[in-house]
Amino acid sequence: MIKLADVSYVRLGTRDLEGATHFATEYLGLDVAERAKGSVYFKSDAREHTLCYFEGDPGDQVVCFEVEEQSHLDEAATQLESLGHPVRRGTASEAALRKVHDFIAFRDPTGNPIELAWRPAYSGRRYHGARDAGITGFSHVGLCSSDLARDEAFWTKVTNAQVSDRIGDAPLLRIDEVHHTIALFPSPKAGIQHINHQVETGDDIMRSHQFLKDRQVRMVFGPGRHPTSSAKFLYFEGPEGMVFEYSSGVREIADELLWRERQFMFEPKGFCKWGAKPNITEFNK
Numbered sequence: 224m225i226k227l228a229d230v231s232y233v234r235l236g237t238r239d240l241e242g243a244t245h246f247a248t249e250y251l252g253l254d255v256a257e258r259a260k261g262s263v264y265f266k267s268d269a270r271e272h273t274l275c276y277f278e279g280d281p282g283d284q285v286v287c288f289e290v291e292e293q294s295h296l297d298e299a300a301t302q303l304e305s306l307g308h309p310v311r312r313g314t315a316s317e318a319a320l321r322k323v324h325d326f327i328a329f330r331d332p333t334g335n336p337i338e339l340a341w342r343p344a345y346s347g348r349r350y351h352g353a354r355d356a357g358i359t360g361f362s363h364v365g366l367c368s369s370d371l372a373r374d375e376a377f378w379t380k381v382t383n384a385q386v387s388d389r390i391g392d393a394p395l396l397r398i399d400e401v402h403h404t405i406a407l408f409p410s411p412k413a414g415i416q417h418i419n420h421q422v423e424t425g426d427d428i429m430r431s432h433q434f435l436k437d438r439q440v441r442m443v444f445g446p447g448r449h450p451t452s453s454a455k456f457l458y459f460e461g462p463e464g465m466v467f468e469y470s471s472g473v474r475e476i477a478d479e480l481l482w483r484e485r486q487f488m489f490e491p492k493g494f495c496k497w498g499a500k501p502n503i504t505e506f507n508k
């Protein structure tokens with residue numbers, strides 16, 4: 224079993240690095256950690272970076288999870304290969320580009336590019352966004368799934384992920400006490416479905432709603448409140464159609480023995496308890 228310790232970073236290809244950088248800093252509220260040739264790294268918390276935009280195909284979208292031991296990379300590679308998932312060991316220069324000591328890369332059953340990294344860098348420099356969005360950190364990803372039951376089985380049998388709740392057949396998966404770190408949503412194609420940053424309070428959600436709306440950023444869901452994690456949320460569209468979410472107040476599951484996964488309807492009331500309707504393809508039947 225592969226123990227995922229945390230979600231570490233996402234890497235997104237872009238045809239417009241300057242435009243993506245403008246969005247990430249001025250709108251989303253991240254901090255530039257480093258500008259390199261053909262890529263820009265962004266901070267959202269204590270880590271050296273949690274997002275990297277690089278010049279390339281916007282379809283190139285990678286999510287990385289941290290593992291605790293280097294030996295876990297070898298064990299994961301053996302297990303994944305035995306299950307028919309080809310694994311590639313990152314080179315030293317690729318690891319340096321990702322600011323990690325070592326990593327492997329593979330695809331999940333839908334074809335989402337996944338990396339597992341050992342010793343991602345933390346930063347001595349404090350995160351402070353260019354705009355005060357109230358971000359406390361990068362927290363979870365939604366992944367596209369072309370077969371929810373198959374992919375739930377992959378994540379829960381091959382890794383330590385466990386189902387916290389389901390919306391229809393879409394599972395919200397936890398790898399620690401946080402309600403979910405991975406969420407799977409139905410889609411015929413592979414890709415990152417949304418990228419979540421936690422913000423401090425519900426006021427931050429409402430402030431960002433006004434701020435982003437004033438700047439013609441496309442709102443796609445919310446403000447609202449998830450019945451699943453009980454977080455207040457706002458979803459909006461970033462560069463090249465990527466959906467970003469702010470949420471605040473995600474439930475923690477402190478006592479696993481007392482928690483039973485719950486079933487919610489795959490309809491607007493399963494996604495929001497305030498009555499907001501999602502304008503997100505993967506959240507609609």
Ligand SMILES: O=C/C=C/C(C(=O)O)=C(/O)C(=O)O
Pocket residue numbers: 363364365390395403406419449450451452453454468470473493494495
């Ligand atoms: O409504 C769908 C999403 C639910 C949640 C949540 O419960 O917080 C997410 O953030 C998610 O699935 O990504």
Ligand SMILES: [Fe+2]
Pocket residue numbers: 363365406417419468
């Ligand atoms: Fe989310």
